Amino acid sequence: MKRCPCLSGLTYEECCGPLHAGSAVAQTAEQLMRSRYSAFAEGNADYLVATWDPTTRPDAAELDDGRHWYRLDILRTERGGPFDDTGIVEFRAYHRSAGGNGSQHETSSFRRQAGRWLYVDGIG
Known part of the structure; x- marks a missing residue:
């Protein structure tokens, strides 16, 4: 079993796999x-589009096949719990590509609509 890319410590099948398969939703x-x-x-570009707030969602999510994402650090969260309707997550994600190593730092906004969390936008 492979480890989940989000580095939760769980396997992919125990962590993000059910969310990607649509058999579970983020809490x-x-x-x-x-x-x-x-x-x-x-x-998985389809999952990205499906979890994007319709008011800010692009028509498609374009992924760079040459970019390998290998580490996620959650830096801060505000709200976003099981009883909240909005939340903020600040993170840094690390990647490698033919052009070298890099990272993306972002503070993302989320909202819950009809019991499902959605990504609204990010400042980075």
Whole structure:
């Protein structure tokens, strides 16, 4: 069994796999953030689009096949718990590509609609 890309310590099948398969939904904004990172790492553009707030969602998510995502650090969370309707997750994600190593730092906003957490936007 492979380890989950979000580095939760669980296997992919125990962590982000059920979210990506649609058999579970994220219970917190951080869990959605982790699953979206794992979707980048796994090349799952459909999941990214499906978990994007319709008011800010692009028509498609374009992934760079040459970019390998290998580490996610959650730096801070505000709200985003099981009883909240909004949340913020600040993170840094690390990647490698032919052009070298890099990272993305972002503070992401989330909202819950009809019991499902959605990514709204990010400042980075």
